[in-house]
Amino acid sequence: MTSDVVVMFLAFVGGFALRFSTGLFQGPSEFLRAEHFSTLVLFVPVWIIVHGLNGLYVPRVMGTVFDQASGLLKAISLASLLILALGFYTQTNYFMEKRLVHLFGWTIALSLNVPLRLFLLRRLYQSQFGGHKKLNRILIVGAGVEGTRFLQRVRSSEALNYDVVGFVDDDPAKHGNEIDGVRVLGPVDDLPSLSEEAQADQVFVAIPSLGQEGTLAMMSRCMKAQLPVRLVSDILHLIASDTQVETIDGVPTYDVRTEGGSDLARFSKRAFDLAVSSALLLAFFPLFLFIAALIKIFSPGPVLFKQVRAGLNGREFTMMKFRTMRLETDDSIHREYATRLITGEKLDFADEAKDKEEVFKMTKDPRVTPVGTILRRTSLDELPQLLNVWLGDMSVVGPRPPIFYELNHYKEWHRKRLRAKPGLTGLWQVSGRSTVPFDEMVLLDLYYIDHWSLKTDLEILFRTIPVVLSGEGAY
Incomplete structure (x- = not known):
């Protein structure tokens, strides 16, 4: 959030400077005054709220570069339009007469914020979780093709702080065996006890054959064990794509929560x-x-x-x-x-x-x-x-x-x-x-x-x- 406010400030100052201090446009030169900075009082909450509504302040699994860049483009563009609309609504001269400042500010914000979040913060995330913080221990429910593929994608991602500690599967023939070095611990019905024995922090479900009733029953058991659960599946494909959906190397995962309404x-x-x-x-x-x-x-x-x-x-x-x-x-x-x-x-x-x-x-x-x-x-x-x-x-x-x-x-x-x-x-x-x-x-x-x-x-x-x-x- 702090980096976004800094970027917004730099975009504001940079946009103003490009419009009035470079000599590239007609009109008298103008310098930033106190009343100009007072408009930041309006900018900051709009900017933060829009970024928040687009999920940019939620701790997320690092998705693809395209996913993150698209979210930033959407948030910055919407925030800029809302700020411009606010100026028209309030009839503030600054907004009405200096719309080029918005265009330049939008360009600068994208130029700064996209690489900042995609690369600098990504590297910070890696150094924090990869080297100095305990890895999140996860169980994968489903030792089939989809579960194995998900394991490989987790391992191939440099940004994830996951340690896969076991599979859970209902096939007795798989129990005790290892898949790519990861042991199949037991059936889905034993998930709460298995997760406790494995000291798991989170569960990823990758069994498309469970069906609705089986999936919901399994979720209920996981929630009783107070474990965060994510679905690696398209079972919720009818739901809008921007509702708590995160991707891991292009794989959609859905957050399963039981939030009692405050x-x-x-x-x-x-x-x-x-x-x-x-x-x-x-x-x-x-x-x-x-x-x-x-x-x-x-x-x-x-x-x-x-x-x-x-x-x-x-x-x-x-x-x-x-x-x-x-x-x-x-x-x-x-x-x-x-x-x-x-x-x-x-x-x-x-x-x-x-x-x-x-x-x-x-x-x-x-x-x-x-x-x-x-x-x-x-x-x-x-x-x-x-x-x-x-x-x-x-x-x-x-x-x-x-x-x-x-x-x-x-x-x-x-x-x-x-x-x-x-x-x-x-x-x-x-x-x-x-x-x-x-x-x-x-x-x-x-x-x-x-x-x-x-x-x-x-x-x-x-x-x-x-x-x-x-x-x-x-x-």
Whole structure:
């Protein structure tokens, strides 16, 4: 962080000098004055915040040069644009009339910061961890091709401070054998005790065949042993690429954390929910009235459909939607659909002749009214849930709230998605919505719960807009 502030200061002074002290441009010469340096009060927090949001202050595994250079280019460019926009917004003469200073400053910042971080800090990292600090002892779960390849890449990297102390694998034939000089210690079920015996500091999982349930179960065991866990896998390929993803020689690894939300985090999320729900309720109020009138005209009965759902930690709450079905409809169709969805059976209710296809949504529900079909297709039937968000029963972003009879078919690891307030939208909605299989949907929900941030909420919220407009996966 200190080096970034120094670079920003040098870029500011250098950009000003190039513009006004070289004689290359028209206009009178100008010297730096106290009021110019006062603008650094605005520069410093913007610069640091943007770099922080791009993960440049998080201790990371050293990735490829391209990865690091791309992150720096993105952070420096965004910070420069925000500072310039701030000048226009505040109508500060310095920003308005001296935009070339920004261009030169941006160039100088890139010229200094990229080599500084890529080479000088990389060498410092090597000297600190490689020569004078204890190596991190790691276990690799998976003694197959992927695990062996990961071992070779760890060994070939000069910047990593890892010492691979063992493999963990479920194949009994491999137990006790050595792979490239590293012993296979035992099965995955014994991971907590094996890690203690090996005095491991961290676990890298490289078993693509574990599947969602096995991977999550293994994570849970590792977390009980209080070990940091990283996935060397593309199992989370549906997640945005900039959410806690680090690379080792081009291999993506995903951080697995169980961060209990702090009071500040809960407060900030609640403040975000109140701000968004209040703004949208005001903006959509005329639309609320229009939809209510349509429902009343074409289908006698109440405007709102209210249903008891499972909220945070399984607590009951009444969820509201615009009514899209006829009155006194039988819920047996949905019960059967929910059972098939959760257990992974075939789900095509629209056309039983297509029994070889898996459909993860009821594409033709006879209970839905014509107006209801439009509301569902456009997701407008969900708008009243903004009231649930405003009341505190739901959040803008989070897992979708299940009906209580759906919980009867949940596996034990499925119930972990109840650890967060249910939301209007979430990771699985922007990753295919109804076309995402249930196990993958839960996996995405759990990843969101363990990696929540306001930045993530904003990204998911903005990614929801094109998904809703396109009607992708909605019925």
